[in-house]
Amino acid sequence: MDEATLIISSKNYSSWSLRGWLITRMSGLPFNEKSIALDDASTREELLLRSSSILVPCLLHNDVSIWDTMAIAEYLNELRPEAQMLPSERLPRARCRSISGEMHSGFSALRSSLPMNLRSRRPDFKVWSSAQADIERIASIWRECIGIWGGPFLFGRQYTVADAMYAPVCTRFTTYDVRLDETCTGYKDHILALPEMIEWTRAALDEQGEVSELDVEF
Numbered sequence: 016m017d018e019a020t021l022i023i024s025s026k027n028y029s030s031w032s033l034r035g036w037l038i039t040r041m042s043g044l045p046f047n048e049k050s051i052a053l054d055d056a057s058t059r060e061e062l063l064l065r066s067s068s069i070l071v072p073c074l075l076h077n078d079v080s081i082w083d084t085m086a087i088a089e090y091l092n093e094l095r096p097e098a099q100m101l102p103s104e105r106l107p108r109a110r111c112r113s114i115s116g117e118m119h120s121g122f123s124a125l126r127s128s129l130p131m132n133l134r135s136r137r138p139d140f141k142v143w144s145s146a147q148a149d150i151e152r153i154a155s156i157w158r159e160c161i162g163i164w165g166g167p168f169l170f171g172r173q174y175t176v177a178d179a180m181y182a183p184v185c186t187r188f189t190t191y192d193v194r195l196d197e198t199c200t201g202y203k204d205h206i207l208a209l210p211e212m213i214e215w216t217r218a219a220l221d222e223q224g225e226v227s228e229l230d231v232e233f
């Protein structure tokens with residue numbers, strides 16, 4: 016019998032936890048969640064400020080431990096090909112991996128100056144120019160994908176790993192009141208209305224504990 020556990024941290028603050036959780040849900044593999052250090056704000060602060068150890072998400076499946084979101088996505092895609100987590104055609108599949116990789120390794124200005132914080136609302140937030148460049152690049156990726164594959168997801172009617180990779184950005188755009196064109200607003204709203212996103216957001220709103228560094232005004 017399969018045993019799977021996904022280790023995550025805060026549902027309010029941890030964008031990588033959200034990506035890993037959406038991807039594991041997408042795969043259809045039944046799993047338990049294990050949240051670390053949710054009841055200890057100072058531990059959370061310390062862990063969030065460390066750069067390269069004890070990172071979440073981490074998937075434990077039978078005797079295997081898989082960390083890093085893209086490794087989890089590739090593992091689950093191999094394990095459960097029927098879930099079609101990547102597009103079935105080679106060209107969109109390559110694009111899906113490219114834009115997922117771009118999110119995985121890039122957009123550092125956006126990540127650092129607009130951290131995920133589902134409980135917060137910052138109307139008229141002043142976006143710095145480097146973060147604005149990241150926002151424009153993301154909007155252009157979304158417009159291009161939706162232009163080619165027709166929406167409502169990035170690769171048409173199929174919900175893929177790329178949508179999970181960009182889902183935390185959708186929440187940031189709402190938190191920081193980022194203005195978007197109609198196409199990008201429609202995509203963002205579609206993602207935020209997914210049952211999984213509603214479930215995650217409800218849990219984030221109920222979560223106790225604040226990380227003061229992430230609650231200050233930037």
Ligand SMILES: N[C@@H](CCC(=O)N[C@@H](CS)C(=O)NCC(=O)O)C(=O)O
Nearest residue numbers: 024029030031062063070071083084
């Ligand atoms: N490249 C990693 C990044 C993972 C990462 O940075 N995770 C952050 C959470 S957002 C982390 O574990 N920070 C420590 C913590 O939250 O306890 C991945 O793709 O999974």
